[in-house]
Amino acid sequence: MFEDRRPPGEYGSADLPVRPALRHELNPDGTLTVHPPQHCPRRHAVTDSGTFSWVAALRLHSLLCHRCRDDGHADHQWALIDPAYEQTDAEEATGAGLELVAVPPDEAAGPGRIELHLDGHPVGAATLAVCTADRLGVLEHVQVDGQVRRRGYGRVLALAAFSRLDWFTDVPDWMRGDHRVRALRAVQRGVGYRWTTTLIEDTPEARGFAEWLPLPKVGEPRYCQHMLDAAARLTP
Numbered sequence: 001m002f003e004d005r006r007p008p009g010e011y012g013s014a015d016l017p018v019r020p021a022l023r024h025e026l027n028p029d030g031t032l033t034v035h036p037p038q039h040c041p042r043r044h045a046v047t048d049s050g051t052f053s054w055v056a057a058l059r060l061h062s063l064l065c066h067r068c069r070d071d072g073h074a075d076h077q078w079a080l081i082d083p084a085y086e087q088t089d090a091e092e093a094t095g096a097g098l099e100l101v102a103v104p105p106d107e108a109a110g111p112g113r114i115e116l117h118l119d120g121h122p123v124g125a126a127t128l129a130v131c132t133a134d135r136l137g138v139l140e141h142v143q144v145d146g147q148v149r150r151r152g153y154g155r156v157l158a159l160a161a162f163s164r165l166d167w168f169t170d171v172p173d174w175m176r177g178d179h180r181v182r183a184l185r186a187v188q189r190g191v192g193y194r195w196t197t198t199l200i201e202d203t204p205e206a207r208g209f210a211e212w213l214p215l216p217k218v219g220e221p222r223y224c225q226h227m228l229d230a231a232a233r234l235t236p
């Protein structure tokens with residue numbers, strides 16, 4: 001599906017915007033199906049005018065829309081990521097390209113972190129608390145470094161957080177699937193979680209982000225007792 005057609009000199013930029021437009025589906029038999037986007041953000045059909053390629057600098061696939069490019073749009077190529085599937089942990093991070101690195105909390109309902117690394121250096125992070133008992137999640141903060149803004153990193157981090165429903169996906173070693181497949185299983189188990197978020201700062205950029213968030217409203221976090229207890233144990 002992602003055949004490698006690379007016109008020389010056209011790809012490889014590390015500052016491409018990133019779209020969370022890739023989706024991995026876990027089939028009942030344990031195999032994965034990859035769903036690439038069908039359209040560019042301007043709704044041009046990929047079958048007519050899109051080219052998938054590999055961006056070595058980010059270690060991600062990308063979509064180039066020839067119609068957007070021919071129409072003179074500066075943004076006509078986007079790196080693609082599946083924020084639910086393409087997460088790793090600190091031990092398994094490669095330190096190359098763009099990586100979502102999950103940093104679990106010390107205890108289950110405590111505040112954990114998903115960092116976005118560019119060549120091994122953190123450039124943004126989402127902090128969140130999830131409770132599997134109450135099926136609640138609170139997205140507490142999304143931060144992206146100033147020099148890498150306007151690349152869609154904040155959205156990728158928020159969606160990575162919303163897919164993170166279980167920090168500790170302990171399963172027997174013999175179970176089929178790597179840790180990312182186990183994370184997908186957690187996503188499936190997590191259908192029906194309720195997510196809330198803390199107040200978003202009052203800047204035009206932050207307001208736009210808040211409007212985009214797939215939540216009924218922002219600024220009214222709903223913590224359960226497990227989260228409050230875990231947070232209280234953190235502060236001596």
Ligand SMILES: [Zn+2]
Nearest residue numbers: 040044065068
């Ligand atoms: Zn297009």
Ligand SMILES: [Zn+2]
Nearest residue numbers: 131134224226
């Ligand atoms: Zn709870």
